[in-house]
Amino acid sequence: MDVSSILDAQKAREQNVQVDKETPFEIDCGHLMVTDLNPIDEESYTENLEEHLQNLARDGTQALIGALFGLPTTKSDYGPLAQLPSRAYQLPRAKPLPKPKPQTKWEKFAAAKGISHRKKDKRVWDEEKQEWVNRWGKDGKNKQVEEQWLTEVPRNADADYNPQLAARQERKERTAKNEKQRVANIARGESSSRKTELEKTLATTRVSTASMGKFDKKLEGEKKLRGIKRKFDPTEAPVGNEQKTALKLISSMDSDARKMRKTHRGDEPDNTLNARKAIRFASKGQGAAALAGARGGKGARGGRGGKGRR
Amino acid sequence: MRPLTEEESKAVFTKLASYIGKNLVHLIDRPDEPYCFRLQKDRVFYVSEASMRLGISVARPNLVSLGTCFGKFSKSGKFKLHITVLDYLAQYAKYKVWIKPNGEMPFLYGNHVLKAHLGRITEDTPEHQGVVVFSMSDIPLGFGVTARSTVDTRKLDPTAIIVFHQADVGEYLRDEETLF
DSSP states (O other): HHHHHHHHHHHHHHHOOOOOOOOOEEOOOOOEEEOOOOOOOOHHHHHHHHHHHHEEEEEEEHHHHHHHTTTOOETTTSSSSEEEEOOSSSSOSSSSOOOOOOOOOHHHHHHHOOOOOOOOOHHHHHHHTEEEEESSSSTOOOGHHHHSSOOOOTOOTTTTHHHHHHHHHHHHHHHHHHHHHHHHHHHHHSSSOHHHHHHEEEEEEETSTTTTTSSOOOOOOOOOOOOOOOOOOOOSSOHHHHHHHHHHHHHHHHHHHHHHHHHHHHHHHHTOOHHHHHHHHHHTTHHHHHHHHTTTTTOOSSSSSSTTOO | OOOOOHHHHHHHHHHHHHHHHHGHHHSSOSSSEEEEEETTTEEEEEEHHHHHHHTTTTTTTTOOSSSSSEEEEEETOOOEGGEEEEEHHHHHSSEEEEEEEHHHHHHHOOOOGGGGGEEEOOOHHHHHHHHEEEEETTEEEEEEEESHHHHHHHTEEEEOOEEEEEEETHHHHHHHHHHH
């Protein structure tokens, strides 16, 4: 029995499926990506580029699909689905790395002295109450002195010394100091060097003429003034944040409208009567002053007459 | 294509709120799919997050339209609603006006709604309130702004204007070149 023809047919079929390369393909199933590291065959490249590229693409796709069929599968309504492994190839970042935050004065100092950061808990244990209380905020521990029902008064205190008020003032001063430091830290973080300051001043002076700098003499090598670049939110950020800000905006708009309505109603308690129209009707078009004058007979304003009679 | 700034979204939201009031929240906070507003060449589009992400990869001069066009910003920064928003307005409208069959064609040619053509109107509609105009068979035809409150309309003569025309579905034909 001659089976060579069957074997040949089988071989031809396998040739279609199997891809043999000098260097095997690098397949990254997670990205569905195949990398061909073989050098380009110059002969076939120059001879027929289209066919060469098509063959390359076919081999790559064949290798990828072969690899996909080797993966574990799960059943689904649409047929078996391959479970892709995690991605191996490191894709480059789309955006540059975020800049590191500028250090605060304290952070700089702590780094120099080797002080490690200790995170404070929001809640602290209260020995007297025998429970956890907030360090600050609602019923905070920092308000304990001003909220206690009995407070010691120092011996040398003034007659009008209010211990609760004093404690509150002290606390408010601490927050104010912290806020001041925060603002100072931000100012320090922004690079306000002498050069940038000078440039800012120069830019201001250049547009501070009657023609807004349009007809000024141009100096040699003077650069064109650049305006402030508009900055918009990134398009590709998740929509959830946008939704939150939109809802916040809507609620603020709503509360604004309500406030407006309230003040409006406060001014006119009864807006069913059009006061202006009523006055016009009652005074027969003369206005409120005439109405007042008519009511008082010869009113206070009636004394003085027209033009030139002084 | 970019998200709206705060001022722009304020302009869009106030305009939409004059038609649909508090239902505006339903446009932003949707149960089915996240949707967002995007600005592309002074036009505001209301688009699902999925199609927005597809649209990112299209260059700005090549991107003609995506999602639903809600309207455009004029050069002076005012926002004007387009007829394409009608689907959403009709769905959530607070105040509605129904017009008689003999008034449909005049409205669809861009005229104001007269009292003679008024079929029905939502009770206690205030003056200068955004309303959606329906035919008597509840087909949305366009939208406009009321000229008088519901109470005041009773005294008017039949030729008086009840609703100032803002947009109607006839614009799909009349403004075909500029609408999208």
